[in-house]
Amino acid sequence: xxxxxxxxxxxxxxxxxxxxxxxxxxxxxxxxxxxxxxxxxxxxxxxxxxxxxxxxxxxxxxxxxxxxxxxxxxxxxxxxxxxxxxxxxxxxxxxxxxxxxxxxxxxxxxxxxxxxxxxxxxxxxxxxxxxxxxxxxxxxxxxxxxxxxxxxxxxxxxxxxxxxxxxxxxxxxxxxxxxxxxxxxxxxxxxxxxxxxxxxxxxxxxxxxxxxxxxxxxxxxxxxxxxxxxxxxxxxxxxxxxxxxxxxxxxxxxxxxxxxxxxxxxxxxxxxxxxxxxxxxxxxxxxxxxxxxxxxxxxxxxxxxxxxxxxxxxxxxxxxxxxxxxxxxxxxxxxxxxxxxxxxxxxxxxxxxxxxxxxxxxxxxxxxxxxxxxxxxxxxxxxxxxxxxxxxxxxxxxxxxxxxxxx
Amino acid sequence: xxxxxxxxxxxxxxxxxxxxxxxxxxxxxxxxxxxxxxxxxxxxxxxxxxxxxxxxxxxxxxxxxxxxxxxxxxxxxxxxxxxxxxxxxxxxxxxxxxxxxxxxxxxxxxxxxxxxxxxxxxxxxxxxxxxxxxxxxxxxxxxxxxxxxxxxxxxxxxxxxxxxxxxxxxxxxxxxxxxxxxxxxxxxxxxxxxxxxxxxxxxxxxxxxxxxxxxxxxxxxxxxxxxxxxxxxxxxxxxxxxxxxxxxxxxxxxxxxxxxxxxxxxxxxxxxxxxxxxxxxxxxxxxxxxxxxxxxxxxxxxxxxxxxxxxxxxxxxxxxxxxxxxxxxxxxxxxxxxxxxxxxxxxxxxxxxxxxxxxxxxxxxxxxxxxxxxxxxxxxxxxxxxxxxxxxxxxxxxxxxxxxxxx
Numbered sequence: 001x002x003x004x005x006x007x008x009x010x011x012x013x014x015x016x017x018x019x020x021x022x023x024x025x026x027x028x029x030x031x032x033x034x035x036x037x038x039x040x041x042x043x044x045x046x047x048x049x050x051x052x053x054x055x056x057x058x059x060x061x062x063x064x065x066x067x068x069x070x071x072x073x074x075x076x077x078x079x080x081x082x083x084x085x086x087x088x089x090x091x092x093x094x095x096x097x098x099x100x101x102x103x104x105x106x107x108x109x110x111x112x113x114x115x116x117x118x119x120x121x122x123x124x125x126x127x128x129x130x131x132x133x134x135x136x137x138x139x140x141x142x143x144x145x146x147x148x149x150x151x152x153x154x155x156x157x158x159x160x161x162x163x164x165x166x167x168x169x170x171x172x173x174x175x176x177x178x179x180x181x182x183x184x185x186x187x188x189x190x191x192x193x194x195x196x197x198x199x200x201x202x203x204x205x206x207x208x209x210x211x212x213x214x215x216x217x218x219x220x221x222x223x224x225x226x227x228x229x230x231x232x233x234x235x236x237x238x239x240x241x242x243x244x245x246x247x248x249x250x251x252x253x254x255x256x257x258x259x260x261x262x263x264x265x266x267x268x269x270x271x272x273x274x275x276x277x278x279x280x281x282x283x284x285x286x287x288x289x290x291x292x293x294x295x296x297x298x299x300x301x302x303x304x305x306x307x308x309x310x311x312x313x314x315x316x317x318x319x320x321x322x323x324x325x326x327x328x329x330x331x332x333x334x335x336x337x338x339x340x341x342x343x344x345x346x347x348x349x350x351x352x353x354x355x356x357x358x359x360x361x362x363x364x365x366x367x368x369x370x371x372x373x374x375x376x377x378x379x380x381x382x383x384x385x386x387x388x389x390x391x392x393x394x395x396x397x398x399x400x401x402x403x404x405x406x407x
Numbered sequence: 408x409x410x411x412x413x414x415x416x417x418x419x420x421x422x423x424x425x426x427x428x429x430x431x432x433x434x435x436x437x438x439x440x441x442x443x444x445x446x447x448x449x450x451x452x453x454x455x456x457x458x459x460x461x462x463x464x465x466x467x468x469x470x471x472x473x474x475x476x477x478x479x480x481x482x483x484x485x486x487x488x489x490x491x492x493x494x495x496x497x498x499x500x501x502x503x504x505x506x507x508x509x510x511x512x513x514x515x516x517x518x519x520x521x522x523x524x525x526x527x528x529x530x531x532x533x534x535x536x537x538x539x540x541x542x543x544x545x546x547x548x549x550x551x552x553x554x555x556x557x558x559x560x561x562x563x564x565x566x567x568x569x570x571x572x573x574x575x576x577x578x579x580x581x582x583x584x585x586x587x588x589x590x591x592x593x594x595x596x597x598x599x600x601x602x603x604x605x606x607x608x609x610x611x612x613x614x615x616x617x618x619x620x621x622x623x624x625x626x627x628x629x630x631x632x633x634x635x636x637x638x639x640x641x642x643x644x645x646x647x648x649x650x651x652x653x654x655x656x657x658x659x660x661x662x663x664x665x666x667x668x669x670x671x672x673x674x675x676x677x678x679x680x681x682x683x684x685x686x687x688x689x690x691x692x693x694x695x696x697x698x699x700x701x702x703x704x705x706x707x708x709x710x711x712x713x714x715x716x717x718x719x720x721x722x723x724x725x726x727x728x729x730x731x732x733x734x735x736x737x738x739x740x741x742x743x744x745x746x747x748x749x750x751x752x753x754x755x756x757x758x759x760x761x762x763x764x765x766x767x768x769x770x771x772x773x774x775x776x777x778x779x780x781x782x783x784x785x786x787x788x789x790x791x792x793x794x795x796x797x798x799x800x801x802x803x804x805x806x807x808x809x810x811x812x813x814x
Contacts, residue, residue, distance in 0.1 A: 204775060222664075223671060226633035253677075257629075260679045264630060264671040270660075271695040272667045278685045288678040368611060 004101055006136035007049040007395050010128035010387040011041045012120055013160045013167065014196065014316045016255040016308060017235050018262035020210075021218045021228065027177040028075075028156045031218065032232040035168045035185065035239055036160045037318065039196055040384030043344065046125035048110040049396040050133040056105035062396075062403045063110050063126070079130060079154040080106060086150075087138035101138055108133070109396035109403040114379075119200055119314045121210075127154030128161030132387035144386055148182035164188045164385035166243045168236065185240050188383045194248075195321045195345075198379040199331060201279045201313035210311040213266065213273045220270040227265055232258075248320055252291070252306030255318060259308040266311075275311050279335070279374045282367040283307060283315045286330055289366040293359065321345070324380060332356030334367050335375035344380055411508055413543035414456040414802050417535035417794040418448045419527055420567045420574065421603065421723045423662040423715060424642050425669035427617075428625045428635065434584040435482075435563045438625065439639040442575045442592065442646055443567045444725065446603055447791030450751065453532035455517040456803040457540040463512035469803075469810045470517050470533070486537060486561040487513060493557075494545035508545055515540070516803035516810040521786075526607055526721045528617075534561030535568030539794035551793055555589035571595045571792035573650045575643065592647050595790045601655075602728045602752075606738060607784040608686045608720040617718040620673065620680045628675040634668060655727055659698070659713035662725060666715040673718075682718050686742070686781045689774040690714060690722045693741055696773040697734070700766065728752070731787060739763030741774050742782035751787055 013036040021031035059080055061068050070076050088102040110129060112122045131151040135142060148159035152169075159181060160167040165188040172180030208216075217224050235254055242250035266273040276284075287307045294304040305319040305327055319327055325347040332341070333356030341353045358364055398404045420443040428438035466487055468475050477483050495509040517536060519529045538558040542549060551569040559566035559576075566588060567574045572595040579587030615623075624631050642661055649657035673680040683691075694714045701711040712726040712734055726734055732754040739748070740763030748760045765771055805811045 222638045223630045223633060223668065226630060226637075230633075231629045257675075257677055260677070261630065261675050264675040267674060268664075268668050268671040270664055270667070272691060274688050274691075277688075281681050281684075284679060284681075 002099065004052040004099065004104070004137060005049065005392065005395060005397065006133050007047065007390040007392070008129055008132040008136055008387050009041050009045040009047045009390060010125050010132055010161050011164070011384055012039045012044045012125045013037065013157065014039065014308060014310065015157065015160070016239055016251070016318075017232060017258050018310075019156055019169065020214045020262050020265060021224060022156070022214065024175070024177065025215065028152050029177045029180050030156060030169065030171050031224070032228045033169060033171040033236050034157070034160070035166065035236060036157070037166055037194060037196070037383050038161065038164045038188065038386065040381045041388060042384065043379065043381040044114050044120065044125070046110055046112050046122060046129040047390065047394070047396060048108060048126070048129035048133040050130070050137045051107045051397050051401055052101040052104040052137060053107070053401060054104050056107055056401065059105050059108075061108045061110070064112060065403055065405050075154045079127065079150055080134070082150045082153065083131065083134040083138060086140050086142065090140055090142065091138060106134070106137075107397055107401045109405075111396055111405060119203070119312050120198070121157070121310065123155035124157040124161045127151045127158035128387060130154065131158070131162065136389050145181050145183055149178065149180070152177070152180060162386060165190060165383060168240065186243050188385055191243065191246050192383060193320050195319055195324050195380065195382040197317040197319070197324060197327055197331070198381070199283055199315040199317065199335070199375045200377040200379070201277065201283075201315065202374055202376045203277060203313045207275055207312060208273045213269070213311060216273065217265050217269045221265050221268040223268045224265045227261060231261065249302040252303040252318070255306040255308050263309065275313060276309055277313045279370060280309060280313045280315060282334060282370065283331070283375070285366040286334055287317060289363055290327070290330060290359070293361045296361070299361075321382070326359055328353060328378065328380070329356045330358060330362075331375065331378065333358055333369070335370050336372040337375070337378065338372050339377060341378055342380070409506065411459040411506065411511075411544060412456065412799065412802060412804065413540050414454065414797040414799070415536055415539040415543055415794050416448050416452040416454045416797060417532050417539055417568050418571070418791050419446045419451045419532045420444065420564065421446060421715060421717065422564065422567070423646055423658070423725075424639060424665050425717075426563055426576065427621045427669050427672060428631060429563070429621065431582070431584065432622065435559050436584045436587050437563060437576065437578050438631070439635045440576060440578040440643050441564070441567070442573065442643060443564070444573055444601060444603065444790050445568065445571045445595065445793065447788045448795060449791065450786065450788040451521050451527065451532070453517055453519050453529060453536040454797065454801070454803060455515060455533070455536035455540040457537070457544045458514045458804050458808055459508040459511040459544060460514070460808060461511050463514060463808065466512050466515075468515045468517070471519060472810055472812050482561045486534065486557055487541070489557045489560065490538065490541040490545060493547055493549065497547055497549065498545060513541070513544075514804055514808045516812075518803055518812060526610070526719050527605070528564070528717065530562035531564040531568045534558045534565035535794060537561065538565070538569065543796050552588050552590055556585065556587070559584070559587060559589075569793060572597060572790060575647065593650050595792055598650065598653050599790060600727050602726055602731050602787065602789040604724040604726070604731060604734055604738070605786040605788070606690055606722040606724065606742070606782050607786070608684065608690075608722065609781055609783045610684060610720045614682055614719060615680045620676070620718060623680065624672050624676045627677040628672050630675045631672045634672055638668065656709040659710040659725070662713040662715050670716065682720060683716055684720045686777060687716060687720045687722060689741060689777065690738070690782075692773040693737055694724060696770055697737060697766070700768045703768070706768075728789070733766055735760060735785065735787070736764045737766070737769075738782065738785065740765055740776070742777050743779040744782070744785065745779050746784060748785055749787070
């Protein structure tokens with residue numbers, strides 16, 4: 001008997017032009033376009049196995065080994081139903097010999113290789129991996145952009161994780177949402193030199209969820225509409241041009257401005273929403289000072305790093321690979337690390353990072369030295385590719401159709 | 408021989424609609440109108456004595472007992488020159504028997520009764536007291552609004568300290584600045600029940616000065632122009648109407664929204680400007696939760712407090728007097744005090760505030776309990792009157808024309 005099984009992995013993406021606000025909360029249609037960098041799956045990924053079988057009695061889902069309820073009208077159910085519809089329309093209706101997988105229930109197991117405590121949203125990579133694995137299971141002829149329409153309905157930013165490199169999510173105009181999809185601005189091979197340093201910031205406070213927060217901003221911020229109509233469209237053009245031209249200085253300028261503007265409209269919300277804390281602010285101060293020195297004529301006159309913050313206190317610092325060693329040293333100088341820096345690109349050799357260091361001309365007083373653990377971890381990664389189909393040996397579901405790995 | 412001497416005091420004001428951005432940096436003409444509450448001089452004030460004498464050899468100034476240089480083309484020199492011009496035009500040119508004070512040098516001594524460490528801007532009350540004392544010295548027939556044109560050129564927000572109660576600073580349109588003055592929306596007697604609790608927040612970091620910060624916002628924030636053109640004009644009308652109607656709920660809603668929007672455009676600046684810190688954010692969380700409970704139908708359905716933050720981490724909480732005891736208790740619960748609360752309105756009696764307390768229905772988890780000293784002091788005051796002329800016994804200058812009080 002045939003076994004219908006597929007395993008894929010999908011990447012995390014971190015936006016440079018931020019998505020904040022929906023014009024349709026059911027279809028997850030955004031109020032503005034956004035643009036992200038896809039991060040390398042060698043470091044951060046969600047892996048998902050999907051299996052369809054005539055013997056299964058209902059659709060079931062396990063996240064990190066724990067079964068989750070698939071709510072009847074929820075986002076997960078929508079994605080699965082949409083993928084079954086594509087299977088029927090694009091495969092079974094055209095080829096009567098194709099197995100009727102659209103009629104079978106599915107078992108899905110998904111696993112993130114980064115801890116929830118890392119504070120990275122797993123919904124983007126998770127829904128991208130789900131969509132990609134069902135597309136492989138169902139042998140759909142769909143392009144990543146077509147699949148992004150489905151992933152978008154699971155979690156908006158998931159649509160951007162269907163593609164590698166530099167990815168734009170076009171807001172679209174249609175009520176149906178059929179023009180609200182992700183497209184690749186440039187593949188990772190165009191500008192592989194873009195690296196990322198994720199600074200995992202300790203936070204005691206549970207922040208406002210992005211789903212409820214963004215709608216509060218839509219409802220109450222007088223500044224948001226100006227951002228949507230007047231600011232973001234030009235920034236989308238400008239940052240796309242910067243990516244095509246591999247102009248890091250301009251890329252950094254726009255990325256930082258848009259991160260700050262996203263947090264500005266969150267603050268312009270009633271009641272106000274804060275995601276960054278004093279540690280986040282100190283990281284900004286360090287990177288701004290680093291850029292101030294870099295922008296001096298004698299130092300080349302260009303920015304060397306760009307911070308960006310999503311709906312939480314963690315910083316993601318983008319930089320050309322040659323600058324990462326300096327940046328890690330600076331961060332470690334102000335935010336002493338409790339754990340050894342995992343150095344996947346072997347920047348520091350056997351001696352390790354040590355106590356960190358500032359660079360010549362850097363004003364040390366831009367931040368205080370924080371207590372160890374204020375930044376509780378650093379993850380060094382880089383731009384990467386889109387979802388990957390994995391071998392059957394990497395399946396997360398056993399022969400019995402249940403997860404191999406439990407939490 | 409006649410002694411020409413005048414002593415006045417002037418109040419602090421705290422804006423509800425914020426001034427942020429100049430259209431003319433020399434004349435100090437703002438990009439938008441603003442509105443403030445004048446605070447009671449019984450608690451916080453600048454006192455200034457001016458003396459004109461034919462024997463003086465130059466204009467001299469002492470702030471808190473320390474002589475300050477009067478820079479030739481600086482703001483202080485501008486104010487003194489403008490006041491001498493008014494003396495000549497409005498008094499001496501009309502009455503040949505008037506003493507030629509406009510030709511004499513002046514000695515000026517000014518003293519703030521609140522420590523610089525309180526983090527309250529002293530430039531507003533200081534320039535208002537200076538202007539008022541010279542107006543009294545020169546026996547000018549000018550109204551407070553006319554004098555506000557001069558004080559504005561010393562420090563923009565000083566123009567609002569020329570009047571008591573609720574004061575609007577009209578941005579004006581003219582290049583000359585002659586329509587950019589302060590007017591009283593309502594006197595303190597109209598709504599004497601508005602009290603204020605100033606929470607002095609400890610901050611290690613030297614913030615961006617408001618003078619340089621606001622111009623960076625004008626130069627780089629894409630959101631500021633929208634605030635100036637589309638948001639502030641309506642808010643000025645709405646909050647003026649709320650004041651006239653003594654509608655605290657509406658007053659609070661607008662005040663908090665405008666404080667947050669000011670900090671939002673500061674954050675939308677490149678590099679971003681942060682004035683609030685994690686303690687400031689926690690105070691916001693406490694007041695928002697206090698209002699959430701108050702706005703429940705069973706509790707009256709209306710806001711009971713309004714926070715506002717200037718260019719620093721200190722909160723000013725406006726509230727009807729009946730709510731201040733609850734608010735102090737809440738603040739002390741989350742921000743334990745090292746010093747005994749000075750209780751000028753005798754809210755707490757002999758037992759004092761104690762450890763503070765929350766109110767029924769309040770979600771205690773909106774903030775953590777901070778270490779003692781995070782909020783290093785609480786000042787309870789209320790809406791108050793405009794500049795006062797003081798008796799000669801309160802002069803800060805001695806018979807020799809030098810300050811009586813030294814630092």
